[in-house]
Amino acid sequence: MATNLMMDLRLMAAGAVLAIVAAGGPTSASAQALTYTEAQAAAGANAFRSGCSGCHGAQAQGAEAPALFGAQFDGNWRGVPAASLYDFISQLMPADKPGSLTKDAYVSIMAHLFKLNGIPAGTAPLPIPPPPDMMIPK
Numbered sequence: 001m002a003t004n005l006m007m008d009l010r011l012m013a014a015g016a017v018l019a020i021v022a023a024g025g026p027t028s029a030s031a032q033a034l035t036y037t038e039a040q041a042a043a044g045a046n047a048f049r050s051g052c053s054g055c056h057g058a059q060a061q062g063a064e065a066p067a068l069f070g071a072q073f074d075g076n077w078r079g080v081p082a083a084s085l086y087d088f089i090s091q092l093m094p095a096d097k098p099g100s101l102t103k104d105a106y107v108s109i110m111a112h113l114f115k116l117n118g119i120p121a122g123t124a125p126l127p128i129p130p131p132p133d134m135m136i137p138k
């Protein structure tokens with residue numbers, strides 16, 4: 001009995017923390033900072049090489065498919081929710097086999113693209129899938 005009560009209290013405490021985070025925390029009222037790790041980017045580089053580079057180019061510089069780098073990335077993806085990029089690639093890419101990768105691979109590929117485009121890695125992984133209020137920085 002006593003242990004059950006302890007569990008309940010711990011769950012309540014966890015809920016309170018989540019409520020504070022959901023309310024915005026100290027950083028911002030509406031958006032969370034984008035996060036990903038070097039490990040995700042490294043895994044994503046491999047997944048990109050096997051699943052995406054054939055059409056988008058080895059450095060995502062563009063080939064038969066548009067660049068996912070530089071001005072093209074800046075214009076289409078900066079300032080939009082990471083979840084929009086996730087939805088796009090996980091539903092439509094690879095164009096010849098849409099949706100064929102794991103969620104983990106799509107998120108790792110996003111980390112690789114962020115790194116390639118100069119967005120710095122951090123200590124917290126990019127969540128799978130990214131939450132709706134996490135924005136790709138301008």
Ligand code: HEC
Nearest residue numbers: 051052054055064065066068072076089093094095096109
């Ligand atoms: C068979 C060729 C092919 C493969 C493989 C492929 N793509 Fe694409 N991709 C395309 C084409 C073609 C477009 C342009 C589609 C359009 O604009 O409607 C595109 C568009 C995109 C875009 C939007 C680009 C922009 O900013 O306009 C993203 C992001 C993207 N692909 C990501 C990926 C990722 C990630 C992978 C690997 C999981 C991948 N693609 C694999 C052909 C491919």
